Amino acid sequence: MTDIERHSYDVVVIGAGGAGLRAAIEARLAGKRTAIICKSLFGKAHTVMAEGGAAAAMGNVNPNDNWQVHFRDTMRGGKFMNHWRMAELHAKEAPERIWELETYGALFDRTPEGKISQRNFGGHEYPRLAHVGDRTGLELIRTLQQKIVSLQQEDYAATGDYEANIRVFAETTITEILSTGGAVSGCFGYYRESGDFLLFEAPAVVLATGGIGKSFKVTSNSWEYTGDGHALALRSGAKLLNMEFVQFHPTGMVWPPSVKGILVTESVRGDGGVLRNADGKRFMFDYVPDVFRKQYAETEEEGDRWYTDPDNNRRPPELLPRDEVARAINAEVKAGRGSPRGGVFLDIASRRSAEFIHKRLPSMYHQFKELADVDITKEPMEVGPTCHYVMGGVEVDPDTGAATVPGLFAAGEVSGGMHGSNRLGGNSLSDLLVFGKRAGDGAASYVAGLPARPVVADDDVTAAVQTALAPFERAGGPSPYEVHAELQQTLNDLVGIIRRQPELEQAVERIAELRKRIDTVAAPPGRRYNPGWHLCLDLRNMLMVGECVARAALERQESRGGHTRDDYPGMSADWRQVNLVCTANDADEVTVAHQPLPEMPRRLQELFERSELAKYLTEAELAAFDQAASAPGGSDAGAAQAGTADGRTATGAGEAGGAEPTGTSTAATDDGAATDGGEK
Ligand SMILES: Cc1cc2nc3c(=O)[nH]c(=O)nc-3n(C[C@H](O)[C@H](O)[C@H](O)COP(=O)(O)OP(=O)(O)OC[C@H]3O[C@@H](n4cnc5c(N)ncnc54)[C@H](O)[C@@H]3O)c2cc1C
Numbered sequence: 001m002t003d004i005e006r007h008s009y010d011v012v013v014i015g016a017g018g019a020g021l022r023a024a025i026e027a028r029l030a031g032k033r034t035a036i037i038c039k040s041l042f043g044k045a046h047t048v049m050a051e052g053g054a055a056a057a058m059g060n061v062n063p064n065d066n067w068q069v070h071f072r073d074t075m076r077g078g079k080f081m082n083h084w085r086m087a088e089l090h091a092k093e094a095p096e097r098i099w100e101l102e103t104y105g106a107l108f109d110r111t112p113e114g115k116i117s118q119r120n121f122g123g124h125e126y127p128r129l130a131h132v133g134d135r136t137g138l139e140l141i142r143t144l145q146q147k148i149v150s151l152q153q154e155d156y157a158a159t160g161d162y163e164a165n166i167r168v169f170a171e172t173t174i175t176e177i178l179s180t181g182g183a184v185s186g187c188f189g190y191y192r193e194s195g196d197f198l199l200f201e202a203p204a205v206v207l208a209t210g211g212i213g214k215s216f217k218v219t220s221n222s223w224e225y226t227g228d229g230h231a232l233a234l235r236s237g238a239k240l241l242n243m244e245f246v247q248f249h250p251t252g253m254v255w256p257p258s259v260k261g262i263l264v265t266e267s268v269r270g271d272g273g274v275l276r277n278a279d280g281k282r283f284m285f286d287y288v289p290d291v292f293r294k295q296y297a298e299t300e301e302e303g304d305r306w307y308t309d310p311d312n313n314r315r316p317p318e319l320l321p322r323d324e325v326a327r328a329i330n331a332e333v334k335a336g337r338g339s340p341r342g343g344v345f346l347d348i349a350s351r352r353s354a355e356f357i358h359k360r361l362p363s364m365y366h367q368f369k370e371l372a373d374v375d376i377t378k379e380p381m382e383v384g385p386t387c388h389y390v391m392g393g394v395e396v397d398p399d400t401g402a403a404t405v406p407g408l409f410a411a412g413e414v415s416g417g418m419h420g421s422n423r424l425g426g427n428s429l430s431d432l433l434v435f436g437k438r439a440g441d442g443a444a445s446y447v448a449g450l451p452a453r454p455v456v457a458d459d460d461v462t463a464a465v466q467t468a469l470a471p472f473e474r475a476g477g478p479s480p481y482e483v484h485a486e487l488q489q490t491l492n493d494l495v496g497i498i499r500r501q502p503e504l505e506q507a508v509e510r511i512a513e514l515r516k517r518i519d520t521v522a523a524p525p526g527r528r529y530n531p532g533w534h535l536c537l538d539l540r541n542m543l544m545v546g547e548c549v550a551r552a553a554l555e556r557q558e559s560r561g562g563h564t565r566d567d568y569p570g571m572s573a574d575w576r577q578v579n580l581v582c583t584a585n586d587a588d589e590v591t592v593a594h595q596p597l598p599e600m601p602r603r604l605q606e607l608f609e610r611s612e613l614a615k616y617l618t619e620a621e622l623a624a625f626d627q628a629a630s631a632p633g634g635s636d637a638g639a640a641q642a643g644t645a646d647g648r649t650a651t652g653a654g655e656a657g658g659a660e661p662t663g664t665s666t667a668a669t670d671d672g673a674a675t676d677g678g679e680k
Contacts, residue, residue, distance in 0.1 A: 002197060002465050002469075003196065003197070004197045004198065004199050004461065004465070005196065005197070005198045005199070006198075006199045006201065007035065007198065007199070007200050007201070008033075008200075008201045008202070009032075009033045009034060009035045009200060009201070009202045010027070010032035010033045010034065010202065010203070010204065010444070010447045011024075011027040011032045011033070011034045011035075011202060011204045011205075011206065011440070011443045011444060011447060012034075012035045012037065012186070012187055012200045012202040012204070012205045012206070013027070013034065013035065013036045013037070013205075013206040013208055013440075014037050014038075014174050014187065014205065014206065014207055014208060014209055014228075014229065014232075015036075015037070015038060015045070015206075015207065015208030015209045015210060015229065015412070015414070016036050016037075016038035016042055016043075016044075016045055016168065016170075016208075017045035017046055017047035017048075017141070017208060017210055017412060017413075017432065018045075018047040018137075018140050018141065018144065018412065018429060018432030018433060018436060019047075019208035019411040019412025019413070019414075019431075019432040019435065019436040019439070020036060020038070020045075020206070020208030020209075020411075020412070020436065021036070021141070021144035021145065021147075021148065021436070022097075022144060022411075022432060022433050022436030022437050022440065023206045023208055023401075023409075023411055023436040023437070023439045023440035023443070024036045024148065024166060024206075024440060025144065025147055025148060025151065025437075025440065026436070026437045026438075026439075026440025026441045026444065027204075027206075027440040027441075027443055027444045028148075028151055028165055028166045029151075029440075030440070030441060030444035030445070030448075031444070032165075032204075032443070032444045032447055032448075033164075033165050033166075034165065034166045034167075035166075035167050035168075035169060035200060035202070036148075036166070036167070036168045036169065037168075037169045037172050037174055037187075037189065037200075038168070038169070038170055038171075038172065039171065039172070039173050039192065039224050039228075040170070040171065040224055041170055041171065042145065042168050042170045043141055043142070043145055044224075045141065045210070045224070046137075046210050046211070046221065046222065046224065046225065046413075047137045047140060047141050047429070047432065048137045048138050048141045049137055049222070050136055050137030050140070050428070050429055051134040051135060051136060051137065051265055051267070051363070052119065052121065052129055052131065052134070052136065052265065052266060052267060052425055052426055053118075053119055053121075053129030053130050053131030053132075053136045053426050053429065054094070054098060054129060054130050054131075054136060054140065054426060054429035054430045054433070055070065055094065055121065055124060055128045055129050055130075055424065055425075055426035055427045055429070055430050056070075056094035056095045056097070056098045056118075056128065056130055056430050057069060057070040057091060057094065057095060057126075057128060058095045058098065058099075058115075058116060058118060058128075058130065059126075060111055060115040060116055060117070060118050061111060061115075061117065061118040061126070061127040062118075062126040062127055064126060065125070065126040065127075065128060067088075067091040067092045067095075068091070068607050069125050069126065070090075070091040070094070070124075070128065071087055071088055071091040071092075071604070071607065072125075072607055072608060073123055073124050073125050073424060074087045074090065074091060074419070074420075074424060074427060075087055075420070075608075076123070076291075076292075076321075076612075077123045077321050077419070077420070077422055077423065077424040077427075077561075078391070078419050078420020078421050078422055078423070078424075078561060079291075079420060079421045079422060079560045079561045079571065079576075079616065080420065080576055080600075080616040080617075081242065081245070081420035081421040081560060081561065081576060081597065082417065082418060082419060082420030083398055083417035083418065083420075083597075083598055084598065084599075084600040084601070084604055085398040085399070085598065086398040086417050086418040086435070087418065087420075088604060089398055089399070089434060089435075089438070090418060090427070090430060090431055090434050090435070093434045094430035094433070094434055097430065097433035097434055097437065098116065098130045098430070098433070100433075101140065101143050101144075101433070102116075104143045104144070104146065104147045105143055105146055105147075106132075106139055106140070106143040107132065107139065108130050108131065108132055108139070109131055109132055109133060116130050117130070117131065118130055118131075119131050119267075119270065119426075120270055120310075120315075120319075121266065121270060121319075121424070121425050121426050122266055122269070122270075122319045122320065122321055122322060122325075122424065122425055123319075123320070123321040123322075123424040123425070124424060124426065128426065129425075129426040134265065134267065134361075134362070134363050136429065137429065140429060140432075140433075148166060148168070151165070151166055152166060169198070171191065171192040171193055172189055172190070172191050172192065172198065173189050173190055173192055173228070173534065173537070174187045174188065174189035174228070174232065175188060175189050175190065175464065175467070175468055175537055176188040176189075176232070176235070176460075176464040176467070177205055177232045177233075177235065177236040177408065178456050178457070178460045178461070178464070179236055179237070179405065179407070179454070179460075180454040180455055180456065180457055180460075181454060182237075182405070182406065183203070183405070183406040183407045183454045184202070184203060184204060184205050184236070184405065184406065184407025184408050184454070185201065185202075185203065185407075185453075185454035185455060185456045185457075186199060186200045186201040186202050186205075186456045187199075187200050187202070187205055187232075188200070188461060188464040188465075188468075190468060190527075192529075192534060193528070193529060194527070194528055195526075195527025195528050195529075195530060195533070196527075197465060197468070199456065199461055201453075201455075201456050203407050203446070203447050203450055203453045203454055204407050204408075204409065204443040204444075204446050204447050205407065205408055205409070205443075206401070206409040206410065206411060206439050206440065206443050207229040207232065207233060207394060207403075207408070207409065207410040207411075207414050207415075208229070208410070208411050208412045208414060208436065208439075209228050209229025209230075209232075209414045210224065210225055210229070210412065210413045210414060211225045211227070211389060211390045211413040211414070212225060212226070212227035212230060212246075212390045212542070212545050212546075212549075213225040213387050213388065213389075213390075214226045214227075214488075214538075214542065215227060215487060215488065215491050215542045215545060215546045215549070216246075216387035216488055216491045216492055216496075217261075217485075217488035217489055217491070217492035218252065218260055218261040218384075218385075218386050218387060218492060219261050219386055219387040219388070220249055220252055220261055220262060220263040220386045220387070220388045221387070221388070226538040226541050226542050227390075227541045227542055227544075227545035227546075228538065228541045229394070229410065229414035230243075230390075230393060230394065230414060230541070230544075230545045230548070231540065231541035231542075231544045231545055232541075233394045233403060233405075233408065233410065233414070234544060234548070234582065234583065234584040234588075234590070235544075235584060235588065236405050236408060237404070237405045237583075238394055238395065238403040238404055238405045238408055238410075239394070239395040239403075239404055239581045239582065239583055240392060240393060240394060240395070240416060240548055240581070240582040240583075241392055241393065241394075241395045241416035241417055241579050241580070241581060242391065242392040242416055242417075242421070242552065242579055242580050243390070243392035243393075243416075243545070243548040243549045243552045243580070243582055244392065244549060244552035244553040244555075244556050244562075244563040244580065245390070245391035245392050245419075245420070245421045245422065245560075245561055245562040245563050246387060246389075246390050246391070246392070246495075246549060246562050246563075247322060247323070247387075247388050247389040247390070247391060247422060247423055247562045248322070248323075248326040248385040248386065248387055248388060248496070248497045248562065249263060249266075249322055249326065249385065249386050249387075249388035249389070250322055250325035250326040250328075250329050250383070250384075250385055251263070251264040251265075251266070251268070251269075251325075251346055251381075251383040251384075251385075251386075252264060252383060252384060252385065252386025252388075253367075253368075253371065253372065253381075253382075253383065253386075254339075254341045254342055254343035254382050254383060254384045255341040255343075255372055255382055256371070256372060259371045259372070260386075261386040261387070262367070262371070262386075263386065263388070264346065264364065264367075264381060264383050265361070265363070265364060266322075266425055267360070267361060267364075268346055268348050268361060268364060268381075269318045269319055269346070270319065271348065271352065271356075271360050271361065272307055272348060272351045272352050273318070273346055273347060273348035273351060273352075274316070274318055274346075274347055274348075274351065275318055275325070275328075275329070275344055275345065275346055275347075275383075276344065276345045276347055276380070277332045277337035277338070277344055277345070278336075278337045278338060278339060278344075278345075279337060281337075282300055282318075283328065283332050283337070283344075284316070284317035284318050284320065284325065284328055285297075285298070285299075285300070285317055286328075287317065287320075287324060287325075287327070287328035287331070288317045288320065288324075289324060290615070291612075291615045292320060292321075292324070295314060295315070296314050296315055296316070296317045296319075296320060297313065297314040297315060297316050297317065298314075300316075302314060303315065303316030303317065303318075304316070321422055321424060322388075322422065322423075322425065323421075323422045323561050323562050323564075326385040326497055327497065327498070327564055329343070329344050329383075329384060329385055330384075330385060330497050330498060332344055333384065338384075339382040340382070341382050342384060343382040343383045343384035344382070344383060344384070345380035345381070345382060345383075346380060346381045346382075346383045347380035347381075348361070348376060348380075348381075349376060349377055349378050349379055349380060350380075354377035354378075357376060357377045358377065361376070364376060364381075365377065368381055385497055387492075389413065389423055389428065390413065391416070391419045391420065391421060391422065391423055391561070391562055392416050392548075392549070392552070393410065393413065393414050393415045393416030393417075394408075394410035394414055394415045394416055395416055395417065395579075395581065396409070396410050396411075396415050396416075396417065396435075396439075397442070398417070398435075398438075399438065399442070400438060400439070400441070400442030400445070400446075401415070401435055401438050401439025401442045401443070402442050402446065406446075407446065407454070409439045409442055409443045409446075410439065411432070411435040411436045411438070411439035411440075412428075412431065412432045412435065412436060413428065415435065418431050418435070419431070420561060421560040421561025421562055421563060422560075422561030422562050468537060471521060471522055471523035471533055471536035471537070472522075472523050472525065472527075472533070474520055474521065474522040474523075475522055476522060477520040477521050477522035478517055478520060478521050478522070479521070479522070479532070480521045480522075480523070480532060480535040480536045480539050481532070481535065483514055483517055483518060483521055483539055484535060484539055484542070486510075486514060487511070487514055487539075487542060487543060487546055490507055490510045490511065490514070490546070491507070491546055491549065491550070494506055494507035494510070494550070495507050495546075495549055495550050495553055497564060498564050498566050499553050499563070499564060499565050499566065500565065500566045500567050501554065501565075501567055504550055504553050504554040505554065507550040507554075508547070508550050508551060508554060511543060511546055511547045511550055512547075514543055515543050515547070515588075518539055518540060518543055521536050521539065522536075523536045540588075544584065544588055544590065547590045548582040548590055548592075551582070551590060551592045552580045552582060552592055553565075555580055555592050556575060556578075556580055557572070557575065558570065558571055558572040558575040559571060560575070560576070571615075571616070573616060573617055573618040573619075573621075574618060576597065576616055576617075576618075577596060577597050577618065578594050578595070578596070578597065579594070579595045579596065579597050580592055580593075580594065580595075581593050581594070581595045599621075602625070602628055605625055610622075610625070610626075613625060
């Protein structure tokens, strides 16, 4: 048999972004020997690209913030498709996870009185994003890495071996999860540099592999986002939830072609930038949907006043959740009112001084100057939607991160449920910390409770080797780059921001054809430093995940969040009760089935006004809500507790697990701007 390097661990974490690192720390703290595996260099990963910040209701900048308000915002953003328990845990535990990062050495920006500073952001009621300038993700990764190094130093002091209990395998790709008797027994992969194979024997594997953006042509995502974790989960028998919900960030660069899709931070809009069409009109005022009407300004004057007086004015519609803004831009372009290069104009030049822009948006200034020769202090940017994030992912138990396959866990972008049909910006970084910790803990507890470790079967290893080497045996087959380009074009054209039945059917057909060709794609010879070979292996995953997105999008006959059907334009309360679940058989064939969405308990429903619930719930659900309210002991205090429907009235301080408000009440920052919002 081919030489294979063998390792044995208690917990293997695939992915070294925020979710993976936080999971690994927790597993090691629980006394488990832990491996961290990542495709790129340690310290890369998408998490490092996050700029805007991590959402956590600490109440440092506006004391009215607390977990209940954050929970409400998250559920509204996700259009009530979120797993309520995940949204609850996230809202309650995010502040603790941020404070914990400080104990690991993170240095967040401060308010004048010395608390962690918090930014405004699309869909968040109060300034809520803890941040470090415009490089929050870098600080998050740096801090978590540093914590891992400190744990390794402890291990060295105790054992003389830095890697006794936690070891990083960088530039290593996992291609298979192995299971024995229905439970995880390990995983298999290769070193990207040498092409040599590795086998990890481990009873618990945590998937923290991030998203799927590289299946789409225009994306803010990097080469690593090939949906590996999603596909690995499917192949090992786990379920993927609601893969139709893909977030198109409204503002990516549209020009020049070589940089199309690169993100333009939401901070531009948070700092006062506005969207205009070719006629110079601030068109977002025409696109405020009914569900959000009470919370957004109706005139430009009110929207502009909000920047300096957020307590007495409503926010401008440029700061609607991303799905709404992306659809509006799409509609303007389609109506012929777009910019010359097929986007719309994002204008901060006419709204803020050059000095302000240089200070607040230095990366954006350089990005446009260097890449597009546009001076954003003098002229508007041209922007359009770009594939940014996948809300769909592995179905997990909210409390432990356990997938439905024993021994398999998932956290971060690869997992599903938390963000419903649309993620609010800033909620990913806090999601990574909250559920990374929980998954690490869940995996460690699972291992501790195992009577015996499942043993990897030799046949499974042989099969993994054969699959990995197959592209070398197909001389003369199509290039993986061609197939990849076709897949990206297909998803972009047929499963993009606006979807229709005939196009989705065509997408499913084209993907089926591409999947036939995948069995013939050929890698250039030689395993050492061979990106063509790597792509052949990644393509399997991208096609499988692309099929899940297309099939689920075809199945869901409504429009909600990151899924817009031209032929079913409205939200349907009946469809809100349905999770679409993808599974795969041994031949990698995907099936989509309906599964009920877990029902939100009444204590959480009561955080919303009845009139707001009526926008999302079915008649039967509303009748049950009313009945419970009128029953002896039933409460109608929920609406009062939740504040007004527009959410501007404060609720009380957080309860157990939530944050105690500690700051002073102003959204203004020290340099005079009321908002700084924006995840890049
Ligand atoms: C440009 C940009 C800006 C963003 N800004 C923000 C922001 O300000 N706030 C916010 O909340 N969110 C932001 N997001 C979203 C957020 O950054 C991501 O959702 C989040 O970082 C994902 O973290 P993760 O730990 O799940 O995965 P990642 O950080 O992407 O890590 C994935 C890891 O898995 C590894 N991996 C993948 N496949 C394999 C495999 N087969 N074998 C081995 N390793 C593998 C990768 O190498 C990597 O280490 C932004 C996203 C982008 C693209």
